[in-house]
Amino acid sequence: MKMKFRFLGGADTVGKMGLTMENGDETYLVEYGMAPTKPPEYPLMAPRIKHAFLTHSHLDHCGMIPAVCGRDRCELFSTPLTAEVGEIMMHDSLKIAKAENYPLPYTTGDIERTMKAVVPFTFGDTIELNGFDTKLHSAGHVPGATMFEFIGETSTVYTGDIHTVRTRLVDAARPVDCENLFIEGTYGGRYHPDxxxxxxxxxxxxxxxxxxxxxxxxxxxxxxxxxxxxxxxxxxxxxxxxxxxxxxxxxxxxxxxxxxxxxxxxxxxxxxxxxxxxxxxxxxxxxxxxxxxxxxxxxxxxxxxxxxxxxxxxxxxxxxxxxxxxxxxxxxxxxxxxxxxxxxxxxxxxxxxxFDFSAHADHKQIVDFVRACDPTNVVIMHSETREMFLEDLADYNVILPSLDEPFVLDV
The missing domain is CATH 3.40.50.10890 (Rossmann fold)
Incomplete structure (x- = not known):
């Protein structure tokens, strides 16, 4: 089965994430965030959506979800904790937009419709959706943060933001065997201290x-x-x-x-x-x-x-x-x-x-995680230094996607 992917944001930059997956007549949305700059920056407009997936509740991943779920009344799959924290962040974004006289990206009604559209499920759960299964794994980034595994003829993992080191708050993300790996590269070329x-x-x-x-x-x-x-x-x-x-x-x-x-x-x-x-x-x-x-x-x-x-x-x-x-x-x-x-x-x-308390994996940790997942295709996103990974990942087919340029993978 072939799936067409298109980044609406966050392909070659950190923030305002958004990815569509097209399977025949069905289009899915994975994350839809904003860059909390002054004024805020938004991803490209999303097409009509029936199902959306949210990895976690940081604004650069969830900030624009109400613009889609409020408009399309689509289902939103996330952990219940991510949904509830996300609601706080969404209301705060509206509050800031009003205070700064920015154009409102959505309404309180859109947020209410988004929360009603949430389909909560948790780590280890699997849901069947139009010919493929979706399974959740902990991303180790913040509590409730999720990696999505899409299982069709092969396995495709979308990490969102991940950390592979245990912190005081959450355990580390664990590798998942897959054919296609969409992984963040925020810290390409950079390393965390102990x-x-x-x-x-x-x-x-x-x-x-x-x-x-x-x-x-x-x-x-x-x-x-x-x-x-x-x-x-x-x-x-x-x-x-x-x-x-x-x-x-x-x-x-x-x-x-x-x-x-x-x-x-x-x-x-x-x-x-x-x-x-x-x-x-x-x-x-x-x-x-x-x-x-x-x-x-x-x-x-x-x-x-x-x-x-x-x-x-x-x-x-x-x-x-x-x-x-x-x-x-x-x-x-x-x-x-x-x-x-x-x-x-x-x-x-x-x-x-x-002090460096980053909740993201650094360069070496990302490379080690990729090798442990052992995919054929590695799609590096959410990064302004993606090229820094190419030498260390020479054994894989590394894809550095561009904004609004579709590509196809077997899934």
Whole structure:
């Protein structure tokens, strides 16, 4: 059986993922995200869809799903945790678009129709769909993140974002034997430091900041990173607070313990962190030892409010624990020592340090994963450095797809 594939986004760039699969008269959609730039960037318009698949709830993969599911009333296959966290992200995207006067990509009604269209299933489950089976495997990226295995005459695996190292939050992705492997290449040509050493260095830095009388401000992504940092710091005995959207995501994670490496660790971490729920609580949190808060790239969220009060005391520290994309406030801070507050560049005088807590596999980990899956065809996506893999994957038929250029595989 032949299947035609076409990338609507994310083929040769990181973000705004979207892939169609055409089998006769049926067209399927795998992910449909946005790039949360200013203004946001979107994938190409999707054709009419009956069935859509969502790997996880980061905006670059789920952000535009309501534009399709709201329009077409198509079924959406994902884990229930991904669907519920995705709903939070979708509503937040609308909130930001309204605040910034951007054109609205969809409506609250589209989000409601999307949630009604969710067909929840979980790791190990298989569903039969128009001549082929679809099976879910853990992607090891964030809780609930999924690799889809499409089983027809052969097996085709779509990884979404994956990590092949166990973290404090989730177990590692495991290879799946397949004929065709669609795999992310975000970190092509780049390598992560040892995870345990990063954790140890980070904890020691937090202790150092608190011991000198400062506050450690840790801007974190709401989905995955906030919870991992909370677990890592839970036994320090400091006055610690958590703020922003990560609080809601943490509560959802606690309702789905089956997607966590150790649900008891997250439960214990929640007990050790006070939640900011009011303006007065936020004032109290400014005097804390540790503050974990959104936004992870310093383009919004409570983090900016905290920085206003912490920035001029060298005893304090801003500890970045996530990727800082180009043209973000976080990247500007790293490169210049300046941060935009109220649209004005401001000098940041407290300590700044970045730690690599990536939830993506690096170059070697991707290569090792490909070899363990042992496919014939390797499609590398979600990467701006895909060519870096060609030498290490010379034994495979490597396909570097282009935007809106269809290609056909036997499936």
């Amino acid at each position: 995870r345990k050493q990063v954790e140890a260095d980070f904890v020691e830095k937090v202790k150092e900041v608190v011991d000198r009388g400062g506050t450690a401000l840790i801007p974190s992504f709401a989905v995955g990173r906030t919870q991992e940092i909370m677990i890592l710091l839970k036994d320090l005995g400091f006055d610690m607070w958590v703020d922003g959207m990560g609080r809601s995501v943490t509560r959802l994670y606690s309702e789905y313990p089956e997607y966590l490496l150790n649900a008891r660790d997250l439960k214990a971490a929640r007990r050790k962190f006070s939640e900011v729920r009011t303006a007065n609580m936020r004032k109290e949190a400014r005097r804390a030892d540790v503050i974990v808060t959104t936004g992870g790239m310093l383009d919004g969220g409570p983090a900016l409010n905290y920085i206003r009060s912490l920035k001029d005391d060298p005893a304090n520290a801003i500890l970045l624990v996530g990727y800082q994309a180009e043209d973000t406030n976080g990247r500007m801070l790293m490169e210049t020592g300046l941060l935009k507050l109220d649209d004005e560049p401001v000098k940041i005088n407290c300590e700044l340090q970045k």
